[in-house]
Amino acid sequence: MSDLLESVPLSAWPTAWTPQAVVFDLDGTLVNTEAEWVAVQDRYLAGHGARITEQERRDITGRAAEVVVLAIAAAVGKDPHVVGRELVDAHREGMRGKDGFATLPGALETVRAIAAKVPVAIASNSPRDMLDHKLAATGLDAVVDAHLAIEDVALPKPAPDMYLRAAQLLGAAPRDCLAVEDSEAGAQAAMAAGLNLIAVPSLPGQDPQAHLRLDSLEDPQLQTWIAGWESVR
Numbered sequence: 001m002s003d004l005l006e007s008v009p010l011s012a013w014p015t016a017w018t019p020q021a022v023v024f025d026l027d028g029t030l031v032n033t034e035a036e037w038v039a040v041q042d043r044y045l046a047g048h049g050a051r052i053t054e055q056e057r058r059d060i061t062g063r064a065a066e067v068v069v070l071a072i073a074a075a076v077g078k079d080p081h082v083v084g085r086e087l088v089d090a091h092r093e094g095m096r097g098k099d100g101f102a103t104l105p106g107a108l109e110t111v112r113a114i115a116a117k118v119p120v121a122i123a124s125n126s127p128r129d130m131l132d133h134k135l136a137a138t139g140l141d142a143v144v145d146a147h148l149a150i151e152d153v154a155l156p157k158p159a160p161d162m163y164l165r166a167a168q169l170l171g172a173a174p175r176d177c178l179a180v181e182d183s184e185a186g187a188q189a190a191m192a193a194g195l196n197l198i199a200v201p202s203l204p205g206q207d208p209q210a211h212l213r214l215d216s217l218e219d220p221q222l223q224t225w226i227a228g229w230e231s232v233r
Helices: 001-005 031-046 055-060 067-076 080-096 106-116 130-136 162-170 184-193 220-228
Strands: 021-026 120-123 146-148 178-183 194-200
Touching: 021 162, 031 067, 031 080, 055 067, 055 120, 067 080, 080 106, 106 220, 120 162, 146 184, 162 178, 162 184, 178 184, 184 194
Parallel strands: 021 120, 021 178, 120 146, 178 194
Antiparallel strands: none
C-alpha cells in the first residue's frame, strides 16, 4: 500500500491535482441510509433472538444485499429467500414515507460544488428503485450526470465494475477520476478500478483503505481544494 500511496495525486495533501470527474458512493457517504439499513438488520436479528459478530458486521457492511441476506439467514437459521424478502421489505417500508433523508455533514454542498466544476456520478450497491427514490428525495438526481445501481453492472462492490462503468459514463479514464467512499467494500471497488480515493468513514468498525482519509466532507482543506479547481464544464 505504501508504494501505491506514493504514486498518486492524493499522496500529497492538499494537492494541486484536479480530477476530470468524481464518483460518489451514496449510502453512508452522502446520506445516512447505511445506518438505517444496519438498524433494520439489527432489529431483524433481535426479533429472532440472534446476533452476528463485530467482524461479521464489518465484512458485510457496504456490500450487496445478497451478501447481507446470506449472513443474516445463517445467523437466524432461515431460508435466505425468506430472509431476503423480509429484510428488503422492512427497509423499503421504512423508506416509503420519507420525503427526505438525513444527509451527512457537508455532503450536498460538496456534491453541488464539485458538479459545478466537473462531471459527477453516483455509484451505489442499492437496487434501482431504492436508489432512484433516495436521489429524488435528496435532490441529487438533478445535480449528478449519471447514477449506477446494482442492476447496472455484472458484479457489485467490492468488484471494480461499478467504478469502471461510472468513469466510462463520465468520459474520463479511471486514473483521472476521484472516488469518495465510506465502506471497506466500496473502497476496495474504487481502488481496484484505479480511481484516486478519498474515504470518509461514517459507521463504527469500518476501516477503508484509501489514498486519503477525512473525518467529514466539511473538511476545510477539502473545500478549499475543490474551490480552486478549474472548471471543465
